[in-house]
Amino acid sequence: MEKEYSKEFDVIFEEKDKNNHVSEKNQIFEADKTKKVVPEELQEINSHREIISKIAYLIGVKKIFFEYDNQSPQLEIFEELEQNKDARIIRNLCILRTTIERNFKFIKDAMKYEFKTLNTIDNKYIKEAITNLRDDDIDIVKYNKQKLSQYIIDINRLIAGHIFYCKNLFPDWIVWDYIKDLFLMPNGYTEKGTKAAMELYYPNVNKYPYKMYINWKNPKDEGNILYNDKKFLELLYQRNGDVFKDVSRVSDISSESKLNIKEFIQNGKIVDAICDCENSDPYMLASVFNNMNDSLTAKINKIILVDDQNTVKAWNIFDQLVTEIEIEHISTERVTKEKSLVDIVLTAKTCKEHYVNHVDSFILISSDSDFWGLINTLPDVEFLIFAEKEKFGHKMREIVESANIHYSYIENFYSGEVDIRRRVLLMEFRKAIEANIAFNVNDIFQKISNETRVNLSEKELEQFYNCYVKPMKIILNEDGGLNLELGNQK
Template sequence: MELNNEPIYKASQSKVSTVVAYLIGAKEDMFSYYSGDSMDIIEKLKENDDAIILRSLCNIRTNLMLHYQTTQESIYYFTNLDRQSYYEEDVKILRSKGIDIVKANCKVNTYIANINELIANRINNVKDFFPEWFKWEYIRELFVMPKGQKEDRIMAESKKFSANRNNYPYQRYIYWRPVEEGNILFNDEKFAMIIYRQHNEEFSDISKVTDASDVIKTDIYDFIQNGEKVMIVVDCENSDPIKLAGTLTQLNADELSKISKIELYDDKHTSKAWKYIGALTGIPVEHNVIERVKEEKSLVDIKMSVGISKAYFRDNVDSFIMLSSDSDFWGVISSIPDAKFLVMVEQSKCGPDILNAFKDNGTYYCYIDDFSTGNIKGFKNAILRSTLEEKVGSLVNIDTKELVNNIFRELYMEVDEAEKKNFYDKYVKKMTLAIDKDGMMTIKIPD
């Protein structure tokens, strides 16, 4: 099969923007243009009480601002929120969740103040719907009106909202400086850039908010399906484990199931994260750490070239997905013309000469940078936690019972086991780690 040799650019994601749109009360028919992943998120939000409650509270607050005078007059004539068409459905939803906001003889500003307090108290309940890489304080700020109990602030925000309604996403209230940017929730890239800019920051990690296009993914799936036996080979010196993790996460597991194994060719000076790749996928992983003969000379490229040749000639692997930005591997690619190669490169590390060689040879390549790394929180946390455990363990791996024996021995104190146990229980078992403002860690012994 002739594969597309031109890289196809990234596709924007709408995961964060979908959550915000749902929570602020955007009408459901507005979600129709979102992707399948976003629709899955919406279904999860619809099953979560905290999300449902927050959406209804935001809906009511927005409608109170939009229909301020009409609502106030209806209340004056004894028609409260639960009997007004703008609010009755959301009031009903809140009551079903044990929250009744309706009060007799309550003015609109008092309603808004009460709702502001409920939103401020409940917004953290939906924090887990947002990725860790997006600054939570920026998300929270969109929902929480500062000094939201004060009438002058409520009036100022209501006037600002009414005057700039078309510059608010889906014409729903959020706390922000309205600017003419179109729909800021169009996708995650646009949303992140605008929100960070509102805080005088530039959002630059585009890999968090974009993913490889469906064209790229389809070509990869076709490459796998057209191979008799497929293997992934990784040059760990010239690849990024986080980017590989993002790629494996974003590709369909069923499509990847035909891959026989992943071979990692590693060196002791590369990231320790490589040893955790196997936890991401059901594909068998062989992790080869290549010893050096001379300290200054790595043998990874040679060993990997030999490994590819053996896999082709001995193990009947005919199709290789290679991760490397090193042009030295052109030697093995060009030396086995009957083997099929799909090369994943990092754009910043791969020069035009090798890309032109790929094109001239009909070798398909794509940029691994195009795959989203915004959905690998579990992988990164597992690596960080394990490494922290390893580092801390080496610092405080102490036999505490032997420590107590040594203390009494060095002080020449002869005591019975009961007294030792009392000392152990009172001081040693209750020791804690303390970290000061400069990040220095000490062991704190109770008084």
């Protein structure tokens, strides 16, 4: 006899009669009105919604919630994924799983006392999901007397078997395992595991995104976790004992900040960007300039990097990361081990550029409050500050705001499609590997064929080369060592 789940959740997953009740959409959003105020830390950025829109589609969020307002999942992504068979399969399996969980007793009783099968249950979401899955060559319905808990196990197996095919929907800079695990019910191939999942889900249903089941450990009242990509990925990584740092991949500065930057650059006669490399991140800064409008980068005279021998190596290849603007790199030496000269050299260089080269506008890239003295002593110069939020203190923000100087946090700039950090890693890795395997295979083959005196004709040597040497592969073993595998060996 099938064991009862310890808690009942006898709510039918249907919209209410619109004559007597507000629609489900309005019920949810009326209840959440107080939560729709944009948090202060998000007001200065425009966070993207591409990732959360894909998650919302895959877990089965209804279409009516897409593009409900400018904080909802994006309808164009819904329409795009509707054309993807793998995405449709996962979506319909998730809808089926959640609907069964939310109506478990109702469905079980109908199967037990009315001799219903899953596809004849009076629930439009179940019927639609089954039909859609059949259209995609998956039939979940069993016509023998199958326990309802076994259906959930079967669905869990299908989700586990198909979720990998959705990996390419997400960018490779997101840890795929964190995304994948959202769809996998813990211990979900056993009745004990499905029971535990439901007992966690039932009392916490309002803490799940749009009330749809996902593997969300220890659900808390965190508002809508699919509010935007930044919030979702920060929470997702946190749940996995990790920290999401690549915020610039999912957000951009506010429209107001963009307008201020545009006006600053356009209004300047000669604009220099001058960077304190000790207090800046080369990767984030490269993203800022690479994703700036061409008409604005064309107006920037040059970027001056004031560097120290102990700063990040990436500053040495900055001109390979930002190619549209002239780069002047000043590397300072230390008089003593403890004392850097970057501040004084940057100050002197700024003054020289102003008085000798007549630069009237500077984008100052630094979070150091010491440069307020420089700004204050050049009243005829316009300044725009690019800083890092964690290093830019409250006192400095108050000072520049009172002086009507605009500042933007460089980590809030969208980093674009090209991932600078990965580009640098690949560039340096390729360089290091090539430096360590600088040999010519043709020369080696000629040398050993001479030394071994194998007495083969030129044609035979050529055939050997084409058969064994040309197809060779370099295999990376688990310890990081390289093994050579010659072709066609038997």
